[in-house]
Amino acid sequence: MTPVNQPLTASHDHHDWIPMLELATQEVFELMLGSQLVKAITPTDRAPANITGMVGLAGQLCGVLSIGCDEKAAALMASKMLGVELNKVGQSEIADALGEVCNMAAGNFKNKISGLGDGCMLSPPSVIQGGDYNIHSMTETPSLEISLLFENMPLHVCLQIHS
Amino acid sequence: MSIKALIVDDSSVMRKIVDRSLRQAGIEMSQVFEAGNGAEALGVLQENRVDLILCDINMPVMDGLEFIKQLATVENATGTPVVMITTEGSEAHVVQALACGARGYIRKPFTADQVKEHVVPILAGKP
Numbered sequence: 001m002t003p004v005n006q007p008l009t010a011s012h013d014h015h016d017w018i019p020m021l022e023l024a025t026q027e028v029f030e031l032m033l034g035s036q037l038v039k040a041i042t043p044t045d046r047a048p049a050n051i052t053g054m055v056g057l058a059g060q061l062c063g064v065l066s067i068g069c070d071e072k073a074a075a076l077m078a079s080k081m082l083g084v085e086l087n088k089v090g091q092s093e094i095a096d097a098l099g100e101v102c103n104m105a106a107g108n109f110k111n112k113i114s115g116l117g118d119g120c121m122l123s124p125p126s127v128i129q130g131g132d133y134n135i136h137s138m139t140e141t142p143s144l145e146i147s148l149l150f151e152n153m154p155l156h157v158c159l160q161i162h163s
Numbered sequence: 164m165s166i167k168a169l170i171v172d173d174s175s176v177m178r179k180i181v182d183r184s185l186r187q188a189g190i191e192m193s194q195v196f197e198a199g200n201g202a203e204a205l206g207v208l209q210e211n212r213v214d215l216i217l218c219d220i221n222m223p224v225m226d227g228l229e230f231i232k233q234l235a236t237v238e239n240a241t242g243t244p245v246v247m248i249t250t251e252g253s254e255a256h257v258v259q260a261l262a263c264g265a266r267g268y269i270r271k272p273f274t275a276d277q278v279k280e281h282v283v284p285i286l287a288g289k290p
Contacts, residue, residue, distance in 0.1 A: 031272035032180065081176050083183060096176045103174075104271045107250025111270070118253040122221060124173070 014142060014161055017113065022146050024109035025067070025157050028101055029150065033080040040147035040154060049156055050131040051094070053102030056123035061116055062162040063141075065106040067098065071129075073153035074098045099125030105157070137162060165193040166214035166286065171204040171230065172248070173222045177271075181217050181248060181278075188279035190286070201230025205237060212239045215286060218265075220249040220256065231263040244285045248273065 022039075029035045049068025057063050071094065078089045078097035103125045110116040139162060146157040168185065170178045178197045185192060196211060198204035202225040204218070216234075220227035227247060234240045246267035247260045257268045267281040 028272045031274055078176060082179055093176055096174050100174045100177050104250055107252060107270075108272060111252040118255040122250060124221065124223065 014144060017109075017159070018144050018146065020112045021105075021109050021144055021157060021159055022148070024112055025105045025146070025148065027108055028104045032101070032104065033077060035080060035150060037148040037150055037155065040149050048131050049154075050129070051098060052128045052131075053098040054126045054128065055099075055102050055106040057106060057110065058121050058123070060119035061110070061113075064135075064160045064162075065102060065109065066156075066158045066160070067102045067105065068131075068156045068158070069098075069150065070153055073150055073155060076151055076153070077101055095127040095129070099127045109159070135160070139163075164286075165191040167194045167196070167212070168192050168215045168217065169196045169198065169204060169207055169211075169213045170217050171198045171201065171222070171227065172217075172219040173199050174219075175199075177219070177248075184273070184275040184278040185217075185282065187275035188282065190279075190282060201225030201227060201233065204230055205233055208234070208237045208240045208243075210239075213243060215282065216240075216243055216245045217248050217282075218245055220247060220251050220260070228259060228263050231260070231265055234264065246281055246285065 026037045029037050049070065051071050051074045052066050052068040054064055054066045057065065074094045075086060075089050078093045079086045081097050082093065103122065106122050110120045137160060142161050144159040148155045148157065170181045172178045182195055196207045196213060198207050200222040218227045218230060231245055244266040245264065246269060247265045248269045248271060250271045252270035260268055266285050269277055269281050
């Protein structure tokens with residue numbers, strides 16, 4: 001059995017994880033929101049996000065999973081999760097919903113990777129409102145990125161792998 | 164039969180989803196209590212007796228596993244079934260939760276059917 005604190009192959013870029021990251025995210029939207037995500041095809045589908053949910057991963061896989069989108073998309077997520085009309089959704093519920101979506105996507109993803117379920121812990125989700133920021137990692141590390149459409153609105157999923 | 168339930172999760176959105184899933188599963192609830200972490204949930208149980216507890220694992224202040232351990236000290240909670248609903252879906256977490264006294268384990272994301280499948284037999288007194 002692999003010790004829980006032993007990092008996964010650090011030299012590997014993990015691009016073979018992209019389909020599982022995509023599936024993990026799609027399942028969350030399908031089961032919890034009743035929405036089908038589709039792949040974004042054109043570059044115009046990659047609109048900048050002004051709200052981002054983030055969950056840290058630590059243990060065999062260290063990194064950050066983030067989901068960024070427009071606030072309208074996040075509000076629609078909250079509306080669908082709560083089963084209430086869009087205009088009844090509050091600011092705190094928008095952040096809470098996006099954080100939970102990110103948390104479930106991270107959990108669902110790690111449970112799909114052999115050996116990660118037991119050896120990787122998740123942080124509580126954080127949500128950043130606003131889009132004018134950059135994330136700088138202290139190491140040159142790979143990131144897995146997926147562009148999806150949620151109800152025709154862009155959704156950007158990124159897994160930054162630190163080790 | 165109408166039951167009283169306690170839903171413990173640090174996300175208020177998730178508490179509402181669990182509430183709705185229980186109702187969609189056909190479980191009638193006369194009262195639903197909510198708590199944002201294990202410590203709050205223990206406070207609710209000091210004052211109220213419930214028939215079912217649904218609880219997340221990763222929460223601030225007191226997590227779900229510590230909450231189940233502490234339940235033994237609450238007279239009102241003796242024998243109350245606890246079902247974990249969490250993103251922590253690994254085998255080790257399931258084993259740990261069941262060893263702590265949980266009666267069921269549901270992985271997020273989940274459907275109302277999965278909630279029904281896990282909760283109804285427990286409410287019916289089946290092992």
